[in-house]
Amino acid sequence: MTERHARSAPSEHSAPNKHSAPNKHSAPNKHSGTVPGGRTVVQALAGLAADVARDGLPAPLRQDVARRVLDLIGNSLAATAEPPARAVTAVVRGWGGTGEAVAIGTGLRVPAASAALVNGTLAHSLDFDDTHLPSVLHPSAPVIPAALAVAEARGANGAALLDAAGVGIEVAVRLGMGGYDRELGNSEFFERGQHATSICGAVGAAVAAAMVGGLDAAGIAHAAGIAASMGSGLLEANRTGGTVKRVHCGWAAHAGVVAADLARHGLTGPPTVIEGRFGFLPAFCGERADIDAVVDRLGEHWELPGIFFKPYPCNHFTHAGIDAARELRARGVDPDQIDEIELGVPTPVLRTIAEPPEEKARPQSGYHAAFSGPYTVAAALLGGGGLGLGHEDFTDAAAADARRLALAARVRCVPDERCDEIFPRQFPAVLRVRMRDGTRHEVRVDANRGGPGNPLRSAELAAKFRFNADRVLDGAAVDAIAEAVLDLGSAPEVGTLLDRVRG
Incomplete structure (x- = not known):
């Protein structure tokens, strides 16, 4: 999903993931020979x-x-x-x-x-x-x-x-x-x-x-x-x-x-x-x-x-920035009055969502917009669709929208020390904006939605499924499929379920 930008060691105080076993063996190729x-x-x-x-x-x-x-x-x-x-x-x-x-x-x-x-x-x-x-x-x-x-x-x-x-x-x-x-x-x-x-x-x-x-x-x-x-x-x-x-x-x-x-x-x-x-x-x-x-x-x-469920249909490294942008919007920040935007992320994340900067500021397609920190922040500040940002935000037309591109051009992506300390147990971000009147706002998101530190509720996961399946199936079929999948443990065979989603 991503690439390493620089070899920087996380702090020993990195945020824990209670379900993930820490890698205790940092020395090269450690192995006792047999299990x-x-x-x-x-x-x-x-x-x-x-x-x-x-x-x-x-x-x-x-x-x-x-x-x-x-x-x-x-x-x-x-x-x-x-x-x-x-x-x-x-x-x-x-x-x-x-x-x-x-x-x-x-x-x-x-x-x-x-x-x-x-x-x-x-x-x-x-x-x-x-x-x-x-x-x-x-x-x-x-x-x-x-x-x-x-x-x-x-x-x-x-x-x-x-x-x-x-x-x-x-x-x-x-x-x-x-x-x-x-x-x-x-x-x-x-x-x-x-x-x-x-x-x-x-x-x-x-x-x-x-x-x-x-x-x-x-x-x-x-x-x-x-x-x-x-x-x-x-x-x-x-x-x-x-x-x-x-x-x-x-x-x-x-x-x-x-x-x-x-x-x-x-x-x-x-x-x-x-x-x-x-x-x-x-x-x-x-x-x-x-x-x-x-x-x-x-x-x-x-x-x-x-394992984290994704709340947005885009690269996971962009999610904390999206949440921060949505929080700024909820606070009443007017995107048209923003002069400068700084997106701070872990250093290893930069190559995936920030480089090359000219291509991330103007993604060549909707799919490539899903891997752009500047674009996703701009889309969230302007009020995305669906679940906060949805599929409609990652079409080729949306990626070419002049208002989104103008706002994305104001986003500068930088490494952030606290984010480096937390990464990669979480994919954190900090978003800082300076308004045209000189006022400043900052939102820091340390724990991604969808994981153990900030899980998606069952209702949110069901809403995500409906959001996806409604593009293809009618509402009654969507509800029936969701019920059947969640009861799979007692299903005598799998074929009946899959026939429902054959199309």
């Missing part, structure tokens, strides 16, 4: 997956995953008209094949791997998908589409789907934590320009697909080992344009389904695929890899409940 029981890392992950497939997730975790399925389906329905979704749908339509699973909102039933490709693309297309900190991963977007497709193709029940998706998400974010270096204060994946969501997400998707597809621990380990050779994604599109990033999660979901199928048919992966000399983390992150973080308290502590 408890003499297993390799992938064998430990597969063992957890097999245990959960047998025993099920605890009820609160299942319910958490159901909320993420609801969020993902809403995000996907809202994205069906986006150009990347149309492109991917055209491709899978050309591929053809047996209709095993629903491609959301397209009217199509396609092979499971094709459905995962479409639905993963939809899930990430509007940048409205959930985020784990501090790994800065969007884990649901690659994992849940893979689990949904295989669950439907194999007639699995709702509980099995939720269990598989929950473990797959956990695996993805733990791999992301293996690439997070506390000394640097950021992910080594992003430092190297790699999209950790799609790279780690492919492995998480494979674990989920293998679980719901009925593979045993050895088969799950092979699926993960195979997918480790399939994940990919570069972040340059965040900086200078291009729509390819929206397909990253679709390709990861597709890779996960394919990897599980290959494992079912006898293909194998290396047992040291995560920690080996040429394994996943050393290859992607080099000496900065923290392999122990992947298995720290595995099965005892879950990162899953602390």
Whole structure:
């Protein structure tokens, strides 16, 4: 989702996330050699997956995953008209094949791997998908589409789907934590320009697909080992344009389904695929890899409940600035009387939402506006639509609006010391404005909405789903789907739900 701008260490007083295990191993490539029981890392992950497939997730975790399925389906329905979704749908339509699973909102039933490709693309297309900190991963977007497709193709029940998706998400974010270096204060994946969501997400998707597809621990380990050779994604599109990033999660979901199928048919992966000399983390992150973080308290502590839901359909780094701008507007600040605006953010955030400055002040499209600090602040000050800022604020027409661009041109993005101390457990911001009459206003937002420190209430999450799904479905259908998704744990099979969102 982002890139590292400078290597600055966060303060030891960084705001805690009670659901996220701190990375205790800041020295390069710390690893004790094996995990408890003499297993390799992938064998430990597969063992957890097999245990959960047998025993099920605890009820609160299942319910958490159901909320993420609801969020993902809403995000996907809202994205069906986006150009990347149309492109991917055209491709899978050309591929053809047996209709095993629903491609959301397209009217199509396609092979499971094709459905995962479409639905993963939809899930990430509007940048409205959930985020784990501090790994800065969007884990649901690659994992849940893979689990949904295989669950439907194999007639699995709702509980099995939720269990598989929950473990797959956990695996993805733990791999992301293996690439997070506390000394640097950021992910080594992003430092190297790699999209950790799609790279780690492919492995998480494979674990989920293998679980719901009925593979045993050895088969799950092979699926993960195979997918480790399939994940990919570069972040340059965040900086200078291009729509390819929206397909990253679709390709990861597709890779996960394919990897599980290959494992079912006898293909194998290396047992040291995560920690080996040429394994996943050393290859992607080099000496900065923290392999122990992947298995720290595995099965005892879950990162899953602390993953942030997004309240706005734009890059997560922009959200605190949006909230600050909305607060200024609520205080009665007139945007037409603002002379200067300063947006203070963590130093690592600047490259994603502030550079190159001339392109961020005048984004070339609605999609690129979603990665612009100046534009999102201007849009929020002027009164955005939807949930405070909505999809209508990120159309090409909105991004070209003269009034928004004039206000965005007054925004100067700067590093902020307190934000550096808090990042990346939160994505904070401070907004300072000077009015034409000389008066000044300041709003500081330390905790993002949607996470453990400032969670979205159930009513807010339901409102987000309706906001998304109303673009495609009528009100009665929207309410019925929401009820069915939140009751997935007792559903005898998944196909009935997905038929409702087929389109």
